[in-house]
Amino acid sequence: MLQQARASGAQVYVAWMTAGDGFEFDAVLTQRVLDPSFQNMRELGQTRIGEALRAAGVLGIPPDHTFTLGYPDGGLFHLFTTNYDDPYTAPHTGASKVYVSGALSPGNAFTGRNLEADIRRVLDQIKPDLVLAPAPQDFHSDHHTLSYLALRLMSERHQEARLRYWVVHGALEWPVPKGLHPNLPLTIPPRASHLPWQQVPLNPAEEKIKLQAVNVYQTQTRIMGRFMRAFVRRNELLSLEPLPEIAAPRSNKAP
Helix, strand or coil: CHHHHHHCCCCCCEEEEECCCCCHHHHHHHCCCCCCCHHHHHHHHHHHHHHHHHHHHHCCCCHHHEEEEEECCCCHHHHHCCCCCCCCCCCCCCCCECCCCCECCCCCECCHHHHHHHHHHHHHHHCCCCEEEECCCCCCHHHHHHHHHHHHHHHHCCCHHHEEEECCCCCCCCCCCCCCCCCCCCCCCHHHCCCCEEEEECCHHHHHHHHHHHHHCHHHHHHHHHHHHCCCCCEEEEECCCCCCCCCCCCCCCC
16 A cells, blocks of 8 residues: 555655564574573564664655654553553563664653654654554554554544554454465455455555565564465455444334
């Protein structure tokens, strides 16, 4: 979709909320350590930010169209709830403030208030016509927490209709089959099967570039490459709504 937006003349921006620095098994394999230290995990976060920047470049998105916020991987729900004002210490990195290089607000304490301020800062600078965000049904805690944040912050602007939603973690065995199958469609995620999904067709050239971008994430494809490449299909999916419509209950009383 980002390729298509750029091809149509749109300006495309990407904001990464976390550094992906909470995946311990990733550090075990990529850094060849049995018990990753805080420093190992921080190095992993910096590496993953670098991969994200290079993947964006494959899609034609320049560095000055990206934002690295650098909040704790796996910690966004804490920031949204118990650590809205009190700094959160990430259990994997030992960090309590933004440490990644190139961050939008280096040294910011890990609080929900600071995270919201950074997202508002991005929205104020870009003034987006359309915002793509995770759906509330996405199983990953950071993803569905971000959906709540996106809804609240865009609603403040009376722009919630500009949101569109996607899912990555849509069920235990989704998408199926695993692996690279560019001629197959991406099916509706079971966890979000009642959302009003729209298919966005991809042509073979777009699929090829998407695969190149996926392959940049070498720290992750070594572990879950079959899962990641399963998203390179002949379509992508977007929902215009975050929640399914719920029919009003029928009354047994006569009018």
